[in-house]
Amino acid sequence: MSGRFFIIALHEGGRIQEETWELVSFARRCGTAGPVMMVLSDEGSIERLAGELAHRTGLDVVGLAGSHLREYSAEAYIRTLVPFFRDASEEEEVHIAAAHTSRGIDFVPQLSIGIDACCITAVEDVGEGTFIRSLHHGRFRAEVRADRAKVVVTVLPGAFAPEDIEPGKPGRIRIVPAGDISLSTRSRGTRAPVHANMGLTRAEVIVSAGRGLGGSENIRLLTMLSSLFPKSALGATRAVCDQGWLDYSHQIGSTGNTVSPRLYLACGISGAIQHLAGMRNSGMIVAINTDPHAAIFRTAHYGIVEDLTTFIPLLVDRCLKRG
Incomplete structure (x- = not known):
């Protein structure tokens, strides 16, 4: 150019x-x-x-x-x-x-x-x-x-x-x-978001929800998975927050939180660049999605093509049995 x-x-x-x-x-x-x-x-x-x-x-x-x-x-x-x-x-x-x-x-x-x-x-x-x-x-x-x-x-x-x-x-x-320009608007300053989720930035493991989760009733599955890790937190895409399944304090992406945990579990996330911008520096990214062609698999280190509602309970059960 x-x-x-x-x-x-x-x-x-x-x-x-x-x-x-x-x-x-x-x-x-x-x-x-x-x-x-x-x-x-x-x-x-x-x-x-x-x-x-x-x-x-x-x-x-x-x-x-x-x-x-x-x-x-x-x-x-x-x-x-x-x-x-x-x-x-x-x-x-x-x-x-x-x-x-x-x-x-x-x-x-x-x-x-x-x-x-x-x-x-x-x-x-x-x-x-x-x-x-x-x-x-x-x-x-x-x-x-x-x-x-x-x-x-x-x-x-x-x-x-x-x-x-x-x-x-x-x-x-x-x-x-630039001269002294008289403005018709006046800034009243800036302040941090009321719902800032500091747990996301400190978490070593983040279990994140996408639209593929299916509905708010399945958030409990991610909570179960997150509970397996001592320093974990729940994250979400903007679509999930827009639906009201999780509060906007959980949003990760270009208009949300930027995180870099050791492990990022992307559950039902398609992989839009806006979301990737907030988590691409994670140490390891594991994606779970029913669509084998989802864009998230191009970024993930490991990909699992399965239905979340059946795979996560089996995974949690196996982990609990192994102690």
């Missing part, structure tokens, strides 16, 4: 979000040798954040500074980024990448409209001049080719492993004053 390539680095609490380093790997997979990092913040933090990006990646950094950027808001980002990118000619190729997080999803579609760009979300791989994303819970993959010179994409967390970057020297830093 030719033209200019920009990576928008998101940050929270004064720290660059981890997904930013994955975007560098994504840019290089796109064939871009020297993407430009971008960071937006107020005058008091912009130099420190830009310096961290320049030193860690060795890439050039553009810092957009303004008092209205002290706290994140989609309006602040849009009103700052649109004038910056609108100067590019219609023929010039410009690619802009952000992480597919709650913030990326929040401002990227509006940015694409503001600069008349093609918007492609939830990218998980790249082809020959194309972007690849999953459809229908990972059962299909779409290869998308942009029809405009300007392209804005969001990249799924976990889709591209961050590379070990050893820059020879820090990249150049350019701080651009």
Whole structure:
């Protein structure tokens, strides 16, 4: 991919979000040798954040500074980024990448409209001049080719492993004053989720439920299986939480918890990339599913093609008998 390539680095609490380093790997997979990092913040933090990006990646950094950027808001980002990118000619190729997080999803579609760009979300791989994303819970993959010179994409967390970057020297830093923009909205700050499930992040074994479980009445089977392990917890896909079978505090994936237990038991999970983003770094992944073609088997270390409602009781019974 030719033209200019920009990576928008998101940050929270004064720290660059981890997904930013994955975007560098994504840019290089796109064939871009020297993407430009971008960071937006107020005058008091912009130099420190830009310096961290320049030193860690060795890439050039553009810092957009303004008092209205002290706290994140989609309006602040849009009103700052649109004038910056609108100067590019219609023929010039410009690619802009952000992480597919709650913030990326929040401002990227509006940015694409503001600069008349093609918007492609939830990218998980790249082809020959194309972007690849999953459809229908990972059962299909779409290869998308942009029809405009300007392209804005969001990249799924976990889709591209961050590379070990050893820059020879820090990249150049350019701080651009964004002016004082009066916003029609005001941030009231951020706070941790009320139902944060700290047990998931500390668990050595996670037994996770997918739509293939069949219904809330079968959660007891996973509870039985989980009870075999002393440091275990129950996890779930978003579909399970949407159905109300488990609370959202159990959700694992790009919009839920990110976990890396020693053992991950995926029960009735199809293997959508959004879920894989939250558990792909598990030490060992064992998948149980009736569909031998389920996408989860491409990620799992071991796969079991069986009906959960008959297999799990047999497994629990055998384990209890062996002590």
